[in-house]
Amino acid sequence: MKRLIQIFALVVALIVVASPIAMAKDSIRTSGQPCLHGLPIWMALDEGWDTPVDFTFTLFPSGAPQVEAMAAGEWDCGAMGTVPTLMASLRYGAKLIAVSNEEGETNDLWVRPDSPLLKTKGANPKYPDIYGTKEDWKGKKILATTVSTGHFALSATLKALGLSDEDVDIVHIEQGQAITAFSSGEGDIVQLWAPFSYIAESKGWKKVSSGKRAGIKIPGGVVVRKEFAEEHPDLVVAWLDTYMAGLDKMRTEKAAAEKELDKYFTDYCGLKLPADALKNEFNLRPIYTVDEQIDILESPDKLPAWMKAISQFFVDQDRIDKSEQEEYLEANCYIDSSFMREVAKLRAARK
């Protein structure tokens, strides 16, 4: 009897000791959008990866509410588009720690099959994949979501043709409504981004330009809330390692990743994309390795230059002040490669 009591006491003690250890696993609140850059987070959760930190995933319909939630301290690490990344950094000091993918080709411009723009391609030899001439584009009514990378792609296209925003009629409209409006005959050209672009493709519309075709880079940002980065850098590294594992899978196991993307869109985002669209998500969006990320983050002519170009676009549009841009550039666009370098070290030690 005495021995039984001793054994019972030992078991209880072990449980008591173990509980805090089990309960002490760190947790991170993450966020994303119904877009490719949310997939790494989703995969880790959906497939039940054994991760060093636990994390939750909150989906936002677009960048604006995602940034607002970050400002309110509602999430710690997340993936978002370029413009929300810029605003999150400029307004709230968020650190840009990785590039989820490069979205130049998936910020694009579409016309109906009977558009006169389709008669000419490569009017400016420097931009051989842009359709239409200067005269074709001039005066056209363009449905676009302004204050966005899509607008950046549009303006770059116009510039490539020797035009500016003032030479066309740009009407601000949100993406979903742009599809509806263009379907009902409104506008001559519509600016879209994936996954809305794939809806355009399914309707038989024709792509006439994109950010890539107009010579610009549109990096999707992986960001961390300033305070969280300062207080928990180790957790950021652990989470970033997981995120990079997701990107690795997306690069190296495309078939499996496509299935997971389909599930992510269908089950979590409420979208259903055709198989071709799922393939395009991977084929059109470059994804980078850890070493490539470090190079991109640290090379002056890469991410810093890409973000500078976008900030200049907003200055030119009179959306942000020159002084705001100067502050942004002085902070190196809030790019911080230290976390990615730590991931590299972690992986090297793991080998």
Added chain:
Amino acid sequence: MKNPSTKVSAWWKEYWISVLSLFVFLLVWELVCRTGLMSRHQLVPPSKVFIVFIKKWYTKSPDGALLFDHIKTSLTLALTGFGAAVLIGTPLGLVMGWWKSVNLLVRPIFDAIRPIPPIAWIPIAILWLGIDIEAKAFIIWLAAFVPCVINSYTGIRLTNPVLIRVAQIYGASNVETFWKIGVPSAIPMVFTGIKLSLNAAWTTLVAAELLAASQGLGYMIQMGRRLARPDIIIVGMLTIGLTGALMSYLLSKAEQRFASSRSLSD
């Protein structure tokens, strides 16, 4: 005739507490921001809002238009939808309230449409009307139409039956009774409905400008959001509030002129 100083004194005697409450509200707001009870990310002090408000009258940055242009666009849009709602909704409500057959004909459709949020109509509005003022005014019209109908209907239904019987005794036809007894009797409620419609029109403005727009107070708020500029958002909100209040005031003056002898008891 009262002299101006007496008028001012009387006004102050009546409204000092309102002025005081506004002052206290602004003071508390400013202190909350300056003491850090709420971070600058969460709330912008009224002093900064005021500065931005002034600047917007002469600079288009960051949303692309002057405040005057935003107000003008929004007023045009809101008043178009509101005006159409009053022109259609008020007569419809009166007729529904007076003629049972019309009520039975219209009521099922009206009751089905009534609870649908105006914003839900946006995709349909785009398909039917495109992306210009017609579609946006339609969204506002939907919001403003309902209270016009309901209040007109209720107002005429509240007509004193004694007056109706007196008219009938003196040989008035149903139509004559409608115009001479029913409609005048409904005036107070009609104006109440119009005021509610105006509020509904104005509060739906942001939703309406979710459609394609390049100017307007709702558009300004959206741009403020995209640019993470809460100061712009608040300026837009306050301008909507002040402009709406001004229009309500003007409508109240009109009501006093046309419905003073039939005012509801306070």
